[in-house]
Amino acid sequence: MKVKKVGGNKYAFAFEGGGYAETIVADGTDQPGVFGTTFCVTVEGPNSWKVVRKSDGKILLTANWKLSEDGKTLDDDFTLIQPNGSKFNVYYVYKRTAGGPGFDGTWESISETVNSAFELQI
Numbered sequence: 001m002k003v004k005k006v007g008g009n010k011y012a013f014a015f016e017g018g019g020y021a022e023t024i025v026a027d028g029t030d031q032p033g034v035f036g037t038t039f040c041v042t043v044e045g046p047n048s049w050k051v052v053r054k055s056d057g058k059i060l061l062t063a064n065w066k067l068s069e070d071g072k073t074l075d076d077d078f079t080l081i082q083p084n085g086s087k088f089n090v091y092y093v094y095k096r097t098a099g100g101p102g103f104d105g106t107w108e109s110i111s112e113t114v115n116s117a118f119e120l121q122i
Contacts, residue, residue: 001094005104011041030054049103067103072096074107089115 002014009027012020024031026041026049033039033053037060042050047067053060064077076092091113099105 001107001109002099003103003105003107004099005102009043011103013039046102065103071100071102073110074103087116091115 001016002012002020004012004014004020006012006023008025010023010025012023014020021034022032022039024033024039024041026043028040028042030038030040030052036055038054040052040054042052044050047069049065051061051063051065059081061078061080063079066075066077068074072095074094074096076094078090078092080088080090082088091111092109093111094107095110097106097108
């Protein structure tokens with residue numbers, strides 16, 4: 001994951017190794033995102049952001065990002081909302097591999113903890 005500060009409170013985001021696909025202002029408003037979605041980042045504190053993605057006004061995912069005091073790790077409490085309304089939660093820990101300060105940087109996942117049950121039908 002990459003977050004690049006492009007000026008003021010404006011950031012570019014790249015998820016899953018792609019190029020910077022979305023550039024938005026971190027002001028808590030829904031803004032155009034990839035694949036017809038909206039993307040919203042709310043600054044809740046100097047080391048805390050809330051991220052929300054929606055499609056047709058329905059929440060697809062939420063993520064609470066917390067930056068460590070030393071700025072070297074990022075905790076991501078990620079919840080995906082399934083079409084049937086059930087929730088799938090994963091707690092990620094990322095380490096900074098480049099960039100900074102703040103959320104600006106390149107982040108590599110170093111830990112994933114699934115906090116949800118899921119059912120497989122065979």
